[in-house]
Amino acid sequence: MGTAHPRLSPRLTRRDLLKAGLAAGATLSAEPVLAPGRLWAQPKRGGILRVRGYDPPHFDPHQTLNFKTNNTLSFVYSKLVRHKVGAGVTPGTFTVEPDLAERWEEPDDTTVVFHLRKGVRWPNKPPLNGRELIAEDVKFTYDRFLTEKANPLKFMLDPVDRVEVVDRYTVKFRLKEPFVWLLNMLANPTGTWIVAREMVEKYGDLKRAETAVGTGPFILERYEPNVKTVFRRNPDYFRPGLPSVDGVDWLVMEDEAAQLAAYRSGQIDCGPWHQWAVRQQDLAALKKSHPQLAYQDFLSNVTTGIYMRTDKPPFNDVRVRRAISHAVDRRAIIEAVFLRGEPTPAIGRGLTEWSPRIDQLGPGAQYYRHDPKEARRLLAEAGFPQGLKTTLTVTGGYGSDVLDSFQLTQRQLKESGIEAELKVQEYGAYIATTFLGKYEGMALGPFSIAWEPHTALYGMYTPEQSRNSGHVADAKIVSMLKQQMRTKELEARRKLIFDIQRYAAEQQYYVYLYSAMFTGSWQSSVKNYAPNPSFDYGNRAAALWLDR
């Protein structure tokens, strides 16, 4: 823990000013030596960060892929490794850095050894009573991750054979096959938080708010369903001096008008929409009335698109899938609903390093062209000269904008002879069924998020995976996926990932539509913060400080 900064006296004398001037001069002259950062980068301690949050359905990271659970847990848990945070981070880049593991090594292609930080303590309350976090905790977490029947994220660590404890501070991951993405998987802000055995044993699972006890930057002080979750600084957090803020009020705000009004009036510190952004529809007016706020654009790393039962007629015919792709006017949807964004390949455009532009997709790029005539021709060729009728399952759970885009897509499909009856499900039911491939006909929604390219591709294209919403079974793509998993050389791997996306564009198993543009925004008093499309709000909140 760092010490608190002394408060300035409310009354300044000439002597004080002279002293301050001398001190400032000395600091400035020594600054390039002492701290290569900027002078204002000296963090202030204190203040409560008030931000738009979410009400999680429950708190068990191994029993859901719900973003609300993972967002909320990011405040209280740590991982072995994490994505870099802070003002220097460029949105769309996810650099892996140490978290609970201070270093790691790879003695061979199928072994990764992690050396844990010493002296990391669980919070000092029963049943953990401030005991030290040790290698057994890591083993327990990943054993549970890999064996929990209800864990829909198990596929992320498919290549992991077992986790072994070497000694109190060393843990070894044994792999079934070479897997270059292991570190990225462990830094993934979904489901990979290190949990305590005692909490699982005491409560049976981790669904209750009381079980959310970790070694992260904050402690969950109070959970008020549908109102807010109150986090306070973890006094035993292992990063010295952090978090700078005393706590975070994670506020549940359902009404969009109320969210924006709260941000305008300074009642919340960061943008009121998802990813602490501002809706594009509100952006121009807000920039005009509040030019003092910070704004930063970034493309989403989420792909929204149409998925369908490719294991059944008519969608097992590539001509039908290509017809669907031709039927949709991606640009029109972006301009009408989200105002800004880009048509996307399999990896969301926001993950800039791994997502090719559409014109880089080779022959598959042609199917991104809006061409109703060609769509009708392909349908006729596939045996549907009069068009086809199907269902299009969606959810209203992503907000009104996304729902508007669904209706527009439905209309565009109809113009090309694809009459899709819209079936609206509640978010919980949608995630539980349609998202995991339990539906008929077609479905539409945001369906993959990418912090590295592997997760978005492997789950969606590997047969028998619950994330394979389209029931895709294509030996060629599986073989390419396996190959990239063992390719260490970065450029060769990037080429493979681009090739997979080119092949996916030709096959149109998933009709990828767009990645929307987000504009992150925050009050000028929020320092050392940069937006990044991630569920890891906790580490970003721990890195920032408030200059109020």
Add this chain to the structure above:
Amino acid sequence: MRKYVLRRLLIATSSLFLASLVVFSLPRMIPGDVVQLMLEERAYGKDLEDLRAKLGLNRPIHIQYFEWAGRVVRGELGESLWTKRPVLEELGRRLPVSLKLGLLALLFSVSIALPIGILAAIRQDSLADYVARSLAIVGLSVPGFWIATMVILLPSLWWNWSPPIQFTEFSVDPWAHVSQFIIPAFILGIASSAAIMRLTRAQLLEVLRQDYVRTAWAKGVRESGVVLKHSLKNSLIPVITVLGIQIAQILGGTVIFETIFGLPGMGRFLFDAINQRDYPVIQGVNLVIVSVVVLMNLAVDACYAYLDPRIRY
């Protein structure tokens, strides 16, 4: 009087029984199965049948009803299927929020409606009357949620101010606690006040034309005495009756207003429970709402004797 209250209580009990049947059976008719949602999303049981048995949903519906009704009589409303928290405990936190909002809305409604209704009646066909009647039409026709959105949005655009979004407990800051109810309650009261104002005006106009009022004028009684003492009380019975009905409408309106203004009342609780098919919560909340409405109407009936001593029970 006592006999009347007892008879009304008996009727209220049968109303509650009928309402309990409705609140128990209707949620089970909503498309979508809670067991499937729970099993697939959150793995609460081994399989569908196992989870159905765990939740007691595998038995015939009438058995489930009698079990639930038995627990209600003993003062238990069961526990949430999802969170396992007792419904009564949750209601204990949320009911006061909704009641405060509802009662404050009622207070605003009456405080706006009665003076304007009286003014419109005693100055019939004057400018004041036309303005009051026009405002009433506006109040009736403009949706409350639209006014609420404007009230939140416009001050934030003009003055960088918006109503507080963080709910403050009374124990933390009593003034902040009360003030966060004022704006939503005022808006919620407006629509209700429009109807009451029009009814007050119409009833008072009718009473003002009665012979005994003319006699009072002839005797030289002052206007305030004629209106407030001799006429108003007699014109209020239908108004009070409508007020009883408005209570149910105001309670229904809290669902939207609690969401917009971030108040953790029963409305939001019920809304989420319906989405999650959380039967015990839906049943518990609805039963409480029905009970409040029935009791308030009972209180309204009891007011009649005070307003008109000729009424004998």
